[in-house]
Amino acid sequence: MxxxxxxxxxxxxxxxxxxxxxxxxxxxxxxxxxxxxxxxxxxxxxxxxxxxxAALADAVEEEALTRLLGVADAELPPGASRVQFLVDVTFGLTRALSSDVVLRAGFGLSGEACRHRRVDLYGRWYEWVEEAVRQAEAAGELRPEVSAQGVVTSVVAATVGFETLGARDASWLSGAAVNRFWSLLFPALVPADLLADLEAGGTGSLSR
Known part of the structure; x- marks a missing residue:
């Protein structure tokens, strides 16, 4: 033992x-x-x-996936807004990327063109966002004219961009950067009568 x-x-x-x-x-x-x-x-x-x-890199990616799922698989509070939950998880991800070198390295390895990936962190994140947006759409939390796939594309592109740019400038992984993104997106995404109940700066433990 x-x-x-x-x-x-x-x-x-x-x-x-x-x-x-x-x-x-x-x-x-x-x-x-x-x-x-x-x-x-x-x-x-x-x-x-x-x-x-390569075997070491695989192990780092696998551990990074465990940590990504630890952020993304947070439990939706009863009665909570699906859009707000999506916002809060994006805050949780960028906060974790800022502080957790294993998660950050795992994403970096997933973007390396010179090696074969056993774990696709970007793909898993895309799938999570896609499901979160689908639930928000089903709950009537998106404007009728909004393309759910367009929302997925925007959120994934922005968060992956924060991760990539954050490798050179840590300010991209700050709460302020994420807040600016959601403040810009909210009016085009959410019905006007729901806007007052949302916090672009995040809520709960994931965003703190």
Missing amino acids: VKQARAARTREALVRSAAEIFDRDGFSVASLTAISSLAGVSNGALHFHFASK
């Missing part, structure tokens, strides 16, 4: 260190020596857990 616990801690340290190196240097430039050094383990210990850099 002691050996198993030690092995699990070593693996976690390697995944975390790999995420930091991938986030800083990118997959192509990142070296296994830098990753093992940051984790405080030998190259031999690294290879015991991961056969290659």
Whole structure:
């Protein structure tokens, strides 16, 4: 049991260190020596857990997916607005991207053209937004003339854009940036009689 616990801690340290190196240097430039050094383990210990850099990247992506689902699978409060819930989750995602290097590195790896992806974080996020918008449309929370698919496209494009730009300038992953996006979108998206009940700045724990 002691050996198993030690092995699990070593693996976690390697995944975390790999995420930091991938986030800083990118997959192509990142070296296994830098990753093992940051984790405080030998190259031999690294290879015991991961056969290659690609295997490490897969592990980072898989852990990032778990963290993405932890944000996206938050429970909708009873009677809550579906649109507000969508807003709050986008705040939760950008907040997590700002603070969680594993999640951030996972998205970065998903965008790397030089490697085969086992996990498609962008695709999973798209699917979540698509379902959230479908529920909002079914609940009558979108203007009749609004294209639900257009909303999905806008939200995914904006949030993925925040993630990409945030790699160079952290202000793109701020609550202010997300607030500006929703403030601009709300009038075109939501019936006038529902606008007063929505908060472009987010509500609840996801946006704080």
